Amino acid sequence: MARARSPEESAALRAAWAVGLATAVYGVSFGALAVLSGLDIWQTMFLSLVMFTGGSQFALIGVLASGGLAAGGAAITSAALLGTRNVFYAIRMSPVIGPGFLRRAAAAHLTIDESVAVSAAQPTPAAQRLGFWATGILIYLGWNLTTLIGALIGDLIGDVSAYGLDAAAAAAFLGLLWPRLKARQTQAVAVAAAVVATLLTPVLVPGLPVLVAGAVAVVVGGFDLFGTSRKRAEGGAA
Amino acid sequence: MNAWTVIITASVICLALKVSGYLIPARAFEHPTVARTANLLTVALLAALIAVQTLGAGQAVQVDARLPALVVAAGLYALRVPFVVVVIAAAGVAALIRAVT
Structure with a gap:
């Protein structure tokens, strides 16, 4: 018999279900x-089965949609660069997951925005572990099921622009970006990157403008531009 | 490059990135500049993808039904409308504009 769940673990499970269901639904759009x-x-x-990281998946198909297979290299690079944040998530989750080869391998595959966010929000180590696994597994199953449904729907539809689905892709990216726009530094980077990508579109081959726009982040992050006033206001809490 | 090459290469890289975080010592990534830049890289790439998806037409910049659709999407996100509803609404706005123009 399993031992009774603590209130913290029950809360982690509830959060996992809420986040898992919400995320799984947008697998249809992917x-x-x-x-x-x-x-x-x-x-x-x-x-959805192997890459299993929404931002990179959307990036890959976004670049392929605008540049075709000729932009394959840029599509791979965009997906990889967006996937780099999972390295930081993995480092964060490593002590929570604990030892064991198979367990760590499975955890690596389930390391995504949502599983890490639910885990990080829990107060006790047991709830953090449960939050991570429950969210990761629920989203993996839900995301793949809804991806299949979406793919079958897409197969039936045919022409993209008649249904406004090209605009839906931009709206989907905006949904991934929106929660990250709270600080002035991220807002500045978002605007600058969008301007750079637009200005370079007529000049470079499809896919490359997005990658060059990524350099904006490296410059702003490296010199910590637009971020100092906010940090002082917080009294250097970091 | 065929589609499978692109898909398998990108998937293997993304999976390897996740695995690497469980293999490397945490100290290598503790520097605040590295962590900050990684977060901003995500923001920059998403913003650039939005711009290209909304305004790009091959190698040209073109303002059409996609732009008002994106503006509507932004307004709905600001009102905390759920992701799926916003995506469908954006598609609907673009389709409607194309139907009447």
Whole structure:
């Protein structure tokens, strides 16, 4: 018999269900957009099953949709760069997960925005562990199921622009960006990157403007531009 | 490059990034500049992707139904409307504008 759950663990499970359901639903938009960007259903499912990190998946199909397979290198690089944040999440989760090869391998695959966010919000180590696994597993199952549904829908639809689905892709990216726009530094980077990418679009081959815009982050992050006043206001709490 | 090459290469890289975080000692990434830049890189790439998706047409910049759709999406996110509803609404706005123009 399993021991009774603590109130903290029950709260972690509730959070996992809420976040898991919300995230799984937008797998439908990924599946549909992936198929409409030119991938087949198997290729779309491979991304959700193996890559399994929403931002990178959307980036890959976004670059392929605008540049085609000629932009394959840029598509790979965009996905990889967006995936780098998972390295930091993994470092953060490493002590929470604990030892064991198989357990750590499974945890690595489930290390995404949502599982780490739910885990980090829990007060006790047991609830942090449960929050991570419950969220990760729920989203993995839900995301793949809804990706398949979306891919089948996309397959039926055909022409993208008639249904406004090209605009839906931008709206989906905005949804991923929105929660990160609270600080002035991130707002400045977002605006600058958007301007750089737009200005470079007529000059560079498709896919490259997005990567060059990433350099804005390196410059602003490296010199900590636009961030100092906020840090002083917080009294150097970091 | 065929589609499978792109998909498998990108997937393996993304998976390797996740695994690397469980293998490398945490100290290498503790520097605040590295952590800050990584977070801003995510923001910059997403913002650039939004710009290209909204205004790009191959190698041209083109203002069309996608822009008002994005503006509507931003307004809905500000009102805390759920992700899926916003994405559907944005698609609807673009489709509607194209239908009437």
